[in-house]
Amino acid sequence: MPEQQSAAAGWVGHVLAGHRIDALIGEGGMGVVYRATHLRLGRTVALKVLPPALAADLDYRRRFEREAAIAASLEHPNVVPIYDAGHTDGVLYLSMRFVDGEDLGAVLQREGRLGIDGLCAVLGPVADALDAVHEAGLVHRDVKPGNVLLVRAGRPRGGQVYLCDFGIAKGATAAGSDITSAGQYMGTPQYSSPEQIEGRWVDGRSDQYGLACLAYRCLTGEVPYPRPEMAAVVYAHLAADPPRPSRLRPDLPVAVDAAVARAAAKHPDHRFPSCSAFLDALRAAAHAPVPRPRPRPRPTAPYPTSTPPPAPPHLPAATPLPAATPLPSATHRPAATHRPAATHLPTSGPPAAPTRRITPDEPVAAPATLPLREAVDTPAPDEQAPGPTDVRAERGTGDRSITVSWTAGGPQDVEYKVTRLTPEGRWHVVGRTRSTSIVDGAVTPDARIPEYAVVARLGSAVSGPVRTPPADDPEEPPGGIPAVRHLAATASGTLAFEWPPGITEAMVVVRADRLPETPDDPAATAWKITNMRYELDGGLRLPSSVPLPCHVAVASCRRVDGGLVVAPGFDPTARTTVGA
Structure with a gap:
C-alpha cells in the first residue's frame, strides 16, 4: 500500500491532458482522484485517473467515453458536472467539478447517526439525482457514503449535496463480465443488491437497494449486515431478512422499518417504483406514530466457527438473460x-414531462433529450453571439468516437453548446465547451454519424443553431x-x-x-x-x-x-x- 500511495503522489506537479495536478485527494480500487488546475481556463477541477489496465482495453475505452458523454449530458443540480474525459499517454482520465467539502462517510464518522429529517435532507437530493441517472440510461452500481459529497458551510453552494462516480468506472453491470478480473463484480459488498452480486439483470432498482442500505447506515450508524467475513456479508444480502432500523433505534416509527424493508427487498419487483418514491415514504414515516419503547435486542451472534456460512453463488462469465416472457x-x-x-x-421516445426553455447555466432534472428549440437557446433578434461556422462531425481513426468540430465566428471567448439529433427526432445535449471541438463517445461505432447542432453563448447573447449536414437514412x-x-x-x-x-x-x-x-x-x-x-x-x-x-x-x-x-x-x- 505505501508503494501505491507513493506512486499516486508521484503524479503531483505533472501535467496531464492540459491539467496541472496539484494535490492527491483520494485513492480507491477504481482510480486516484487529484485536485488539478485546467491550465487554459484557470479552473480548479477534480481529476480522476483510472488504472492503466483499463486504458489498455480498447472496448473499455470506448464504453468509458460513451458513458462519460452520457453522464456529461446530465443537467441535474445534485450530479457532479463532468467537464472532460478521454485517454492520453496510456492513461484514462475524467475531469469534473471540484467539490470543496467532505463525503457522507466522514460526516457519519463524526456524528454517528442522523435523524429522519437530517437523513431526508441529505438523501433526498441523492434520490432525485439517481432517478435522473436512471432516466439517462445509466446505473450507478456503487451507492455508498463515499460517493455522496456535501459542500462545506461557508463555501459557494454551501450545504449542496452531490452524487458522484456513477457508472463510468465500474465496468460491466454483471458480476462475471468485468473486464479487469474474471469472477469479481464491481461495487461495495455492504451496499450491493442481490441481483448485482449474482450477476443478474441490473437496473435502477439495484441503486434503490443500495440507497436503502445507505439510509440504514445513516439512521443506525451500522451497515445493514455487519459480519466478520465478506462471504457472510454476501450471503446475508442474498438470504437474510431485510434490515429494520428500529432494532437499533427503538425510537423510530415502525413505518421507517416498512419503507427500508421494501426498498431493500430481495426481488426488484417488490421495491418502490423509483428512488424518490422511497424517500417520499421515509418523509411520511417521520410523522408516523412512534411505538412504545422496547428493550434493545441482544446483538446478533456471529456465525459459529464450526459451521461456516454457505459460499456465495458462482458468478457467471457473461450476463444471463432474464426470465422468459410471453412472445x-x-x-x-x-x-x-x-x-x-x-x-x-x-x-426511446419523447419524455413525458413537458419541455421548456433551458439556458446553459440552468440545471434540470429531466433527461436532456429535447426538441431543438428547447435543447438550444433561442436568441432574441438583437442579442446575437458570434455563431460557429463550418460545423462537421467525423469518426476518429482509432477509437471510432465521433468528433464534432467547427470554426469560431469571431475572436471572443464564447461557450458552445452541442446537441445531437436522436433517431426519435429529439435533440439530446452532448455537452458544453469553450474549445471548437467536442468528442461524442455515446454513438456506437457501427451506427451512422447523427446530425449535430452547435450554439454559441457570450454573456446573455446567444447565436442561432448551426447544424451538420444530415446523413443518409x-x-x-x-x-x-x-x-x-x-x-x-x-x-x-x-x-x-x-x-x-x-x-x-x-x-x-x-x-x-x-x-x-x-x-x-x-x-x-x-x-x-x-x-x-x-x-x-x-x-x-x-x-x-x-x-x-x-x-x-x-x-x-x-x-x-x-x-x-x-x-x-x-x-x-x-x-x-x-x-x-
Whole structure:
C-alpha cells in the first residue's frame, strides 16, 4: 500500500491532458482522484485517473467515453458536472467539478447517526439525482457514503449535496463480465443488491437497494449486515431478512422499518417504483406514530466457527438473460406486459414531462433529450453571439468516437453548446465547451454519424443553431425497423451481435428443434433485452435452463406510442445454432 500511495503522489506537479495536478485527494480500487488546475481556463477541477489496465482495453475505452458523454449530458443540480474525459499517454482520465467539502462517510464518522429529517435532507437530493441517472440510461452500481459529497458551510453552494462516480468506472453491470478480473463484480459488498452480486439483470432498482442500505447506515450508524467475513456479508444480502432500523433505534416509527424493508427487498419487483418514491415514504414515516419503547435486542451472534456460512453463488462469465416472457406479436402491445412494474431502464421516445426553455447555466432534472428549440437557446433578434461556422462531425481513426468540430465566428471567448439529433427526432445535449471541438463517445461505432447542432453563448447573447449536414437514412428491412445483424454464439451459450442504429430493444427467440421462423413463433421462448444493457456487458448468456444444442434468432423492437413493436422477421445473419 505505501508503494501505491507513493506512486499516486508521484503524479503531483505533472501535467496531464492540459491539467496541472496539484494535490492527491483520494485513492480507491477504481482510480486516484487529484485536485488539478485546467491550465487554459484557470479552473480548479477534480481529476480522476483510472488504472492503466483499463486504458489498455480498447472496448473499455470506448464504453468509458460513451458513458462519460452520457453522464456529461446530465443537467441535474445534485450530479457532479463532468467537464472532460478521454485517454492520453496510456492513461484514462475524467475531469469534473471540484467539490470543496467532505463525503457522507466522514460526516457519519463524526456524528454517528442522523435523524429522519437530517437523513431526508441529505438523501433526498441523492434520490432525485439517481432517478435522473436512471432516466439517462445509466446505473450507478456503487451507492455508498463515499460517493455522496456535501459542500462545506461557508463555501459557494454551501450545504449542496452531490452524487458522484456513477457508472463510468465500474465496468460491466454483471458480476462475471468485468473486464479487469474474471469472477469479481464491481461495487461495495455492504451496499450491493442481490441481483448485482449474482450477476443478474441490473437496473435502477439495484441503486434503490443500495440507497436503502445507505439510509440504514445513516439512521443506525451500522451497515445493514455487519459480519466478520465478506462471504457472510454476501450471503446475508442474498438470504437474510431485510434490515429494520428500529432494532437499533427503538425510537423510530415502525413505518421507517416498512419503507427500508421494501426498498431493500430481495426481488426488484417488490421495491418502490423509483428512488424518490422511497424517500417520499421515509418523509411520511417521520410523522408516523412512534411505538412504545422496547428493550434493545441482544446483538446478533456471529456465525459459529464450526459451521461456516454457505459460499456465495458462482458468478457467471457473461450476463444471463432474464426470465422468459410471453412472445409479443408484431403489433402494438402495452409496455407493461414487457417490463416489470417498477422502474426500468428508459426506452426511446419523447419524455413525458413537458419541455421548456433551458439556458446553459440552468440545471434540470429531466433527461436532456429535447426538441431543438428547447435543447438550444433561442436568441432574441438583437442579442446575437458570434455563431460557429463550418460545423462537421467525423469518426476518429482509432477509437471510432465521433468528433464534432467547427470554426469560431469571431475572436471572443464564447461557450458552445452541442446537441445531437436522436433517431426519435429529439435533440439530446452532448455537452458544453469553450474549445471548437467536442468528442461524442455515446454513438456506437457501427451506427451512422447523427446530425449535430452547435450554439454559441457570450454573456446573455446567444447565436442561432448551426447544424451538420444530415446523413443518409439507414436501410430498413420490411416492417420499417432496422434489423439486428451478425449473431454469433459460443458453445456455452454466450451471444454477441450488432445493434442497428436507432434500435434500443430486441427480442431473443429460442427453439429446441429448429431455427425460429418468426418472432411470434408459438413454440419458441423469448426474452426482451435493451441496447444499453448489452453495450455495458459486451455479451449475453443463455440461462442454464435452456438445453443445448438449441436454435437462436434475434429480432429488433421499437417503442411506438408507448407500445412495443417487434419486427416481423429476422435478418438472415441474425439466426444461429448454439452448442451443435
